[in-house]
Amino acid sequence: MSGGTRGTSRRRLRIQIDPIRCDGYGYCVELLPELLSFDDWGYPIVNHSELGTADEVALAKRVEHLCPRLAFRVLREAKP
Amino acid sequence: MTILSHDLRGVGWSSLSRPAQGDPTDFSEHSRCFGSLDLDSSTMQPKEITELAERWSIAGRGGAGFPLARKISAVSSASRLGRSPIVVANGAESEPLSYKDRVLLWTHPHLVLDGLELICAAIGARESYLCIHEDDTLYGYLQAAVDRRPDHSRVPPLRLVEIDGGFVSGQETSLVSFLDSGVGQPRFQPPRPSVKGVRNRPTLISNVETLARLAQAYHQDRSGSRSGTLSYLGTFWTRKGGVVYEVESSHSLNDVLALSGEPPEVELTLLVGGYFGSFQRISNTLRSTPLERIPSTSLRLGAGVLVAFPSDACMVREAMRVVRYLGSQSAGQCGPCKFGLPSIASELESIVRGGEGSIVRIWERTRQLPGRGACSMPDGFSQLVQSVLHTCEEELDDHVHRGCTRVDYGIIPEVPRVGNNDDDAVGQRVRRH
Structure with missing residues (x-):
């Protein structure tokens, strides 16, 4: 039950x-746009929360700085 | 099969919201029935109480069914860092059709307080709260019960708190925010209240029935039975009105349905789990299966609200009142909930009125809601609306194309829209002693 993450200890980042x-x-x-889309009311839907490529990580970190409401965050995945 | 509190103490009940016979606030009577807590002779450890909760399979009775033992473990490990924990008993029943927590507080206040004390002792809490909705009579009654408990100084200070507000005000993080600021709004998680709750301290929030069940297990444990299953409470509605029932897990839905005194309908539609549940057509097999053998994917009773509708009832109009109420109850903090819920509610309302609402659009929009809020309001709403579309497909079609000839029994009441979306949501008051 406890997190057997040995072997796959690559640090995953997510939104x-x-x-x-x-x-x-x-x-x-x-x-x-590959990870998020707008809902009918203009709010972001996270379709994929895991960041894969280095490009995605770089863009996500940029968004983290841009978000005027400080709502968007890039987190290190706590659990698998 | 027992109706109303029999298994808890054997008192008879005839109607909701009135105290049982005798005086349930009388502590000596309570301890004669159940026994008393022995918290002095042995210092209670968190492990003892988690083992007790596990042995008796005690899960949250507020609707989510989260195992109590895991909650206690989470709070006690968070408080090992030196921050003294807080325990909150949640009696703020916010579901318009649920009465079981209030009935329980009226009939067995000391059982709830026993459970609260047990948990406080086990995790070393020096502060506790019992939250109810604004109700001066119940407040005074509970205060009397608290005052009649012995060794008042040994017990961690208990504050009775009346909270105000609508559907989401009884949600865990809403209670935390209410106790912190006097305004009960859900909060984004993590951090969970078990880690950072009231005044940033590890906080265990538990439904009052869960606490009463813990106390019941404790008392039965000490009188010799080491494990077993405990029954649970719920509220059952038919066109005749409502009743609070108590069932054991060996009972079936048919046992509950028999309470109405009417022969059950052949094709039965139920609202299972109340406003956060779903409309379902219930097969004969499912109805006669013991509750413990029904997988939770087929039937989620939640906090035990069950509503039975006659076969000629207009389900669409009944369901619309549920949806319309929920649509008015967003706390207005998260966009998808604030705008999504009312938009879907009015879409459905338009269909029911024979207007231009679109069922396809409702499907599309409900699919956008799960996981989109700080609390589970959008998720619960989405699931409920989808169940309406599933269950009432034919009737919706009638409403769109032909007009409906079924009867509106008005079993689901038109609930006055108090609270969250209104301007007075901020004017909530706290009363502490």
Whole structure:
């Protein structure tokens, strides 16, 4: 039951959006269209939260700085 | 099969929201029935209480069914860092059709308080709260019960708190925010309340029935039976009204349905689990299966609300009242919930009224909601609305194309929309003693 992550200890990064902070400015969706999309009300839906390529990581970190509401965060994956 | 509290103490009940016969606030009567807590002779350890909770399979009775033992472990390990934990008993029943927690507080206040004390002793909490919705009569009644408990100084200070607000106000993080600031709004997680709750301290929040069950297990354990299953409470509605029932897991839905005194319908539609549950057509097989053998994927009773509808009832209009109420209850913090819920509710309402609402659009929009809020409001709403589309497909079609000839029994009430989306949501008050 306890996290047997040995062997796959590559540090995974993932996206988290705080839905209370988010006001739908949309920078994240514009810059990461492969991972996010807009819902019917203009808020971001996270379709894939894991960041794969170095490009994605770089863009996500940029979005983290751009988000005017500080809602978008890049986190190190805590659990598999 | 027992109705109303029989298994808890053997008192008879005839209607909701009134105290049982005798005086349930009388502590000596309570301890004569159940026994008393022995917290002095042995210092209780978290492990003892988690083992007790595990042995008796005690899971949360607020709706989510989370195992109590895991909650206790989480809080006690978070408080090992030196921050003294807090325990909150959640009696703020926010589901409009649920009465079981209030009935329990009226009939067995000391059983709830026993459970609260047990957990406080086990995890070393020096502060605890019992939260209820604004109700001056119940507040005074509970205060009397608290005052009649012995060794008052030994018990961690208990504060009775009345909270105000709508559907999401009884949610765990809402209680934390209410106790911190006087405004009960859900909060984004993590951190979970078990790690950072009231005043950033590890906080164990538990439904009042869960606490009463823990106390029940403790008392039965000490009188010799080492394990078993405990029954649970729920609220059952038919067109005749509502009743709080108590069932054991060996009972079936048919046992509950028999409470209505009517022969069960051949093709039965139920609202299972209340406003956060789903509308379901229940097969004969499922109805006669003992509850313990029904997989949770087929039936999720949640906090035990069951509503039975006659076969000629207009389910669409009944369901619409549930959806409309929920649509008005977003706390307005998260965009998808704030805008999504009312938009879907009015879409459905338009269909019911024979207008231009689109079932396809409702499907599309409900699919966008799960996981999109700080609390589970969008998830619960989405699941409920999808169950309406599944269960009432034919009737919806009638509403769109032909007009509906079924009867609106009004079993689901038109709930006054108090609370969260209104301007007065901030005017919530706290009363502490």
